[in-house]
Amino acid sequence: MREQLKSIQNLTQFVADEVHVAGQVDLARSDIKTFSEMVMTLKQEASSKKLERQDMPSKPAIFYGRDELVERMSKLLSSLETEIHLCLLGPGGMGKTSLALAIIDSPLVQAKFQEERRVWVPCVEATSASLFLQVLYTSLRVKRQTDSVMSDILYELKSSEEPYFLLLDNFETPWNTIDGQKQVEEALSKLNQLSHVSS
Numbered sequence: 001m002r003e004q005l006k007s008i009q010n011l012t013q014f015v016a017d018e019v020h021v022a023g024q025v026d027l028a029r030s031d032i033k034t035f036s037e038m039v040m041t042l043k044q045e046a047s048s049k050k051l052e053r054q055d056m057p058s059k060p061a062i063f064y065g066r067d068e069l070v071e072r073m074s075k076l077l078s079s080l081e082t083e084i085h086l087c088l089l090g091p092g093g094m095g096k097t098s099l100a101l102a103i104i105d106s107p108l109v110q111a112k113f114q115e116e117r118r119v120w121v122p123c124v125e126a127t128s129a130s131l132f133l134q135v136l137y138t139s140l141r142v143k144r145q146t147d148s149v150m151s152d153i154l155y156e157l158k159s160s161e162e163p164y165f166l167l168l169d170n171f172e173t174p175w176n177t178i179d180g181q182k183q184v185e186e187a188l189s190k191l192n193q194l195s196h197v198s199s
Contacts, residue, residue: 054120054122054139055120056101056104056118056119056120056167057097057101057120058101058105059098059101059102059104059105060098060101060102063098063102066095066099066102069099070099070102070103070106071106073086073103074103074106074108074109075108077103077108077109077112077165077198078108078109078111078112083163083192083194083195083196083197083198083199084198085192085198085199086103086198086199088100097169097170100167100169101167104118104165104167109165112163113163113164113165113198114162117162117163117164117165118165118167119139119140119164119165119166119167120139120167120169121135121136121139121166121167121168121169122135122139122169122170123135123168123169123170123171123172123173123174124169124170124173125173126173126174127173127174127177128174128177128179128180129174129177129179129180129181129182129183129184129187130149130180130183131174132174132180132184132187133149133150133153133187134149136153136166136187137149137152137153139166140153140156140157141156142155142156143156144156150187150190154190154191154194157191157194157196157197158194161196162196163196163197163198164194164196164197164198165197165198165199166191166197166198166199167199168199
């Protein structure tokens with residue numbers, strides 16, 4: 001009788017241990033699934049925030065001392081038949097974006113580039129070459145979707161010969177990525193081949 005009781009006790013303990021372990025495994029699986037769902041949600045939210053098209057900001061209300069430069073750049077942009085590429089360099093906070101917005105706001109530039117073809121491309125969150133292409137894709141409101149984002153961008157730009165102006169604001173962000181600089185350079189090279197696209 002004692003042996004039977006001992007055997008039943010051992011069997012009961014074994015079953016209890018197995019049920020406890022199985023319960024812990026189920027709990028761990030549930031936690032992993034919940035965590036994975038949270039990560040996916042956060043990724044989707046981050047992606048959607050980065051891919052929202054943003055309208056061109058207005059020229060600053062207070063803007064003094066650079067009228068001559070704005071006039072020279074505006075004449076240069078509006079007078080040439082082919083594309084032109086301007087690069088404003090300097091440390092952050094010195095007014096490069098304000099200057100670029102003032103140039104775009106000039107009547108000469110607005111006469112050459114229709115409103116829907118003056119495109120602000122905010123590169124501050126484009127921390128990789130692929131993100132740069134996604135921001136450019138979204139900013140241009142590209143509708144075509146194939147396996148190649150760059151191909152879709154070029155298709156959109158080639159759909160009309162009307163002049164385009166792309167303001168690549170904070171372009172140093174994608175340019176300074178070590179792993180993506182070559183891809184960013186290749187993208188710029190393809191854009192430069194389009195004679196009606198200035199930046």
